[in-house]
Amino acid sequence: MRLLDTHTGQFVEKDPADEDTRYAILSHTWDQDGEQTYKQLKKIQKRHTPSSLTSLISRLSSIWSDTDLSPKIRDACAYARADGFRYIWIDSCCIDKSSSSELSEAINSMYAWYGRADICYAYLASVPADEDHSKDGSSFRTSRWFARGWTLQELLAPPHLVFLSHDWKLLGSKLALVELVHRTTNISPEALLEPQSLDKFSVAQRLSWAAKRKTTRVEDRAYALLGIFDINMPILYGEGERAFRRLQEEIMRRIPDQSLFAWLDLRHLVYPHSTSHAPPSDKGEDGRLWVLQETQPRHVQSLLAPSLDRFAHGGLVSAVPHEDVFQRLPGARLRLPAPDCAFTPLGIRTQVPVIPFARFLPRRPGVRNEPGPLPLAQWYLVVLGCEHAWYPGCLLGRVCCIAPSKAGVEFLYCGSVEVSPEKAPRNGWGRADTTEDMELFPLSAETLARCAEHIELRAVYICHPHRPRAALEGVRSRPHELVNLLLSEESRSALLRGGGYTARLELQGTDGGRPRTHRLTLSHARHTLTVECQHALEKEGRRLTVRAEVRIVRGETRVLGPGAQVQRMDAKTLVWTDEVPWAPMLWNSNGVSLDAGEGARVKVVIRLDFVVTNHYALHVNVRAE
Structure with a gap:
């Protein structure tokens, strides 16, 4: 020294x-x-x-x-x-x-x-x-x-x-x-x-102490925490946020504390239910019925947090010892092994107790149980060995999806759900004013008992982080001046191969020289589908709302021309809202179901991928139901 x-x-x-x-x-x-x-x-x-x-x-x-x-x-x-x-x-x-x-x-x-x-x-x-x-x-x-x-x-x-x-x-x-x-x-x-008493505090609590602190180099946000977790690791300037990923991996190796997984997106919440800890499908103290509106997966979001910022509210999360978690899970049917992880070329292999989401929170009446690309059967609550200060005595359940690979390996990704009162009023964009995105739910003893027969232990992989597009890290924080939609040749070909649709994307309207409405026309032998995407920018371009109106017109492919014989039209609306830093994608896994005539229906799932400031790639999947 x-x-x-x-x-x-x-x-x-x-x-x-x-x-x-x-x-x-x-x-x-x-x-x-x-x-x-x-x-x-x-x-x-x-x-x-x-x-x-x-x-x-x-x-x-x-x-x-x-x-x-x-x-x-x-x-x-x-x-x-x-x-x-x-x-x-x-x-x-x-x-x-x-x-x-x-x-x-x-x-x-x-x-x-x-x-x-x-x-x-x-x-x-x-x-x-x-x-x-x-x-x-x-x-x-x-x-x-x-x-x-x-x-x-x-x-x-x-x-x-x-x-x-x-x-x-x-x-x-x-x-x-x-x-x-x-x-x-x-x-x-x-x-x-x-x-010397730092080990008494959960991983989430210790990370929360640093979540709002800044360093000149992004890697130093992780390196400055090594001693607080009694960890040593190589110093690799230039790795960016991967330094925090490596820190979390070292914590997993050394500390059996699952509060590491109880982080929150800055716009998402722990479910704010009544003090009775009744399952969200029951009526709360105010008499309103809370139900699942839609399930939104992250864009290949790992169970490990992408940034230290996500632990800003971690001070309220304490660890629950493994023995106590075992005691809280009802019955002796589930043998809960000690927390363990193995680092493999496919990712981090571990075992987690899960509850099928459909058993925990019923879907809104009338919503089909197959919400598009990710079936409802792939959605779970992962039971974590930690609890929130607002809900003492309740373990936390994290919204996740388990997606199998072609090799039979099950990958675990984080997700969120939108929860709103059943009869909540809607704003001009079709979104409930009181809708909130939830990632964590308190699991009371009563809830665990109700779901006991459906709790299972799953061996899953936490995927390695994808190669970052370094140039986008700063771009995602820039405000939009306008919104342009792009339709790639790959998307056009997929629509033609998958359903026989020819696609045409065109700009329909402007507002002061700025694109206002984009119209995608999908022509088929029996019907025509149109998707009109309107955008609204607020807060000096830092808040974006997109409203997509999906219509199907049954009849000949020339139904929109003069003298055409139009039979019936079915229409549905999807709405997304986002703020900087822009999400990698905007989508609704449920999509919309439309009447194609003669007893047939089609499911339309739309996704907008962030490309660069002012530009999104439009992806549409159409299939028969």
């Missing part, structure tokens, strides 16, 4: 595990204009290295008066020296970041280094000493130090930490300000004061 001598200003090598190594450590946020690096400080040190014992005294003070020396390094050393510490560690200058091996060792060791320090100085550059720090909006509570990713471990690891103002005055210790820090960070006082 490279330390800075607070007397000579020179670097020294010490073993942090040695009992005789006493050192202070600095926690700070880096200046916007940059920090003094190892190489820059080495150049300054070289000018002031004592050449002989006789010149030592005259040269001791010269490095501290050198105008090229960073004021932060000078003041930190002065504060530690006045505190009686000969050595101090400062991350900005004590790591040679040009050495990838040294940087990797430092990142993997940093939590331990902070934990072994005799004292940690948390320097809050924007906080004055003469202020009421407990007030909402105070400089202390809004300090950038509480919003950065790396400072989380620097807050938790040191047993003794003190906060310093912008002019290096003592604000108080972590012990003295623990309640204020707790209100600022939502981190439990126990975790703040007893770093």
Whole structure:
């Protein structure tokens, strides 16, 4: 470990595990204009290295008066020296970041280094000493130090930490300000004061502490959490969000805690049902009937979260020990093995208890039980070994689909459902105003008992992440200025091969020069299908609503021409709403069922795939029912 001598200003090598190594450590946020690096400080040190014992005294003070020396390094050393510490560690200058091996060792060791320090100085550059720090909006509570990713471990690891103002005055210790820090960070006082107790907190809770913190490099959001989970792994800058995927995989290997799977899309929720924990098919306390409206799968969404952001509400999720989960599952029919996972070329193989979704939540009356590409029989609630603070005593069930591959391997993907009151009023786009997307449902003892005979243990694979389209990561966060729909030659060919339809996509209307309505005409020997897609942009292009009206006209293929003999027309409407960052796709797995005449019906399933800003690929699947 490279330390800075607070007397000579020179670097020294010490073993942090040695009992005789006493050192202070600095926690700070880096200046916007940059920090003094190892190489820059080495150049300054070289000018002031004592050449002989006789010149030592005259040269001791010269490095501290050198105008090229960073004021932060000078003041930190002065504060530690006045505190009686000969050595101090400062991350900005004590790591040679040009050495990838040294940087990797430092990142993997940093939590331990902070934990072994005799004292940690948390320097809050924007906080004055003469202020009421407990007030909402105070400089202390809004300090950038509480919003950065790396400072989380620097807050938790040191047993003794003190906060310093912008002019290096003592604000108080972590012990003295623990309640204020707790209100600022939502981190439990126990975790703040007893770093050795971190294992008492669920994986979701620990990840929630970091979910709203930011780092300059996206990989550092994961690397800054290594010590909090007592994990070591290679540091690979350039991998992007895959760093967080690797962190989750390491957590799966080491920690038997299924709260790792209880993350939420930022627009989705835990089912907000009555305190009686009755199944959602029963009437709630307000007398309204909640039923399944439609099932929406993610676009090959893994059971592992795509981003740390998804754990923003994880502080409410606690782990349930395996033994307790076994006791809560009704009857002895299901033998629940200890959590285990195997990493294979196909993905992560594991076993999970599941409840068929159709047994848990009945579909809306009149909705067919085969909702398009993914049959209802493939949808399940995965019973997780964790519970939500709003529903004590209830295990959480995650909405998932199990899709078999051609090789007979079952892949597990996350999904969501739309739940709304049976007679909820509809807005102008056909969507219930009170409809909400749900991913997690509380499973009470009564619900588990009701579903007992249908609970089964399934061996499934959590798929590897698909190769990311790096260019789209930023593009998906850009607002739309207009919406264009594209129909590929592959889609045209599929429609012709699959149902004998010829396809024509054309722009029907504009609004101030912007595309407003796209019309897809599918011509068949017995009928003509039309899909009219209207779009509406709100919030300066950051919110998109698409309304697709699907019509079938029975008769000859020239039914739309002059003098045609039109028999009957059947029409249905689909609506999607999305906000940035744009979803990879918009679709309704149920599709629409239309009367094709002579007792025949056709199912039309529509999907819009995000291509790039302002552009979506239109996919339509038509089949006889």
